[in-house]
Amino acid sequence: MKKALLLIALIFTVTVAFSMTLFSPADGTHITNSAVTFKWNKENCSLYQILIYEKVNSNSYRFFGQGYPRNYQTSVQLRAGMLSVNKTYVWIMRPLNVVNGTSMWGAWSKLCTFTTGYPQIVNNPVSTGNTGNTGNTGNTGTAGTGGGQSYNTISQKSSSQIDSEVMQKYGVTFKVKDKNWSQQEKAGCYTLLDNVETNFVKLTKYIYRQSWWRSSGVLGYCYIGKPGVYLLDSTCRSRTSMVNTLSHEMTHVFQGPYRKIADDWGYKFHGRNSYNRNRVSGSPTSYGNTNVLEDMAESVRYYIFNPSRLRSSHRSRYDFIKSKVMRGKEYSGNEIY
Ligand SMILES: [Zn+2]
Numbered sequence: 001m002k003k004a005l006l007l008i009a010l011i012f013t014v015t016v017a018f019s020m021t022l023f024s025p026a027d028g029t030h031i032t033n034s035a036v037t038f039k040w041n042k043e044n045c046s047l048y049q050i051l052i053y054e055k056v057n058s059n060s061y062r063f064f065g066q067g068y069p070r071n072y073q074t075s076v077q078l079r080a081g082m083l084s085v086n087k088t089y090v091w092i093m094r095p096l097n098v099v100n101g102t103s104m105w106g107a108w109s110k111l112c113t114f115t116t117g118y119p120q121i122v123n124n125p126v127s128t129g130n131t132g133n134t135g136n137t138g139n140t141g142t143a144g145t146g147g148g149q150s151y152n153t154i155s156q157k158s159s160s161q162i163d164s165e166v167m168q169k170y171g172v173t174f175k176v177k178d179k180n181w182s183q184q185e186k187a188g189c190y191t192l193l194d195n196v197e198t199n200f201v202k203l204t205k206y207i208y209r210q211s212w213w214r215s216s217g218v219l220g221y222c223y224i225g226k227p228g229v230y231l232l233d234s235t236c237r238s239r240t241s242m243v244n245t246l247s248h249e250m251t252h253v254f255q256g257p258y259r260k261i262a263d264d265w266g267y268k269f270h271g272r273n274s275y276n277r278n279r280v281s282g283s284p285t286s287y288g289n290t291n292v293l294e295d296m297a298e299s300v301r302y303y304i305f306n307p308s309r310l311r312s313s314h315r316s317r318y319d320f321i322k323s324k325v326m327r328g329k330e331y332s333g334n335e336i337y
Pocket of ligand 1: 121122248249252293294297
């Protein structure tokens, strides 16, 4: 009886020690978080080795990095921005066991493969208060601007007329995610599209109306690398808030195809590229200090809605947006309201 128990215990120990289980990212997972956490089952060991490889092409992988987590750890986190977007990675682990006073590597776990996608960018409510209007102090050049119609003019148009004009001029479609658009909401969005630099506007293909996402505090969101902007009830309640959020999210749309400009922004104002988010400072808003991409989105929002303030407080940001995002187009701050 005693012998049988000992045998079972022995088998159990061996089984556990030599078959590590990787929990996440699980095999076949698609990751869109900018920071990735690796999790595994706890082993009776002295430490672990973790290896990560990046897929280069169909049959080769390049070593990405390794770590030696301590025995009490069951997870490690890779900082945001360390993994590349749209890549395939594999990871594998093994425990270092101490057997009879001698350290021995245990067997490797199974390989887990995962892919990375663009992170979802969520605009929280801190960011989009009204920036306020400070008078018509800007240079209102018209280059690259669709029609420059006022809200009063546009709000006379029917919903279907707005749909067809917006499609014809900018290739933009109003989509229903789970909420119908009102005519006034479409008119508000169209006013922004019609007054902001055309090449910038045309990058956005879809504007979705959605009731809420995760919490009532979120105003809007988008996926970097995809041409859709999602506007939620929380921001569509007020036209001012809605167009502020739209301009912010359209900047995130811009950051997809113009990744190089977003990276240039990061290096110029933060000394780092666009997906890192440490030690960031100096944005016009506190929400802009979240990371480089939010800084740029908030700065563009200010550029459109409160240009004189941005120009006086953040002149180099203003000049950057003027030349690299808006092709020289400047605003008074009064066009959209
Ligand atoms: Zn944002």
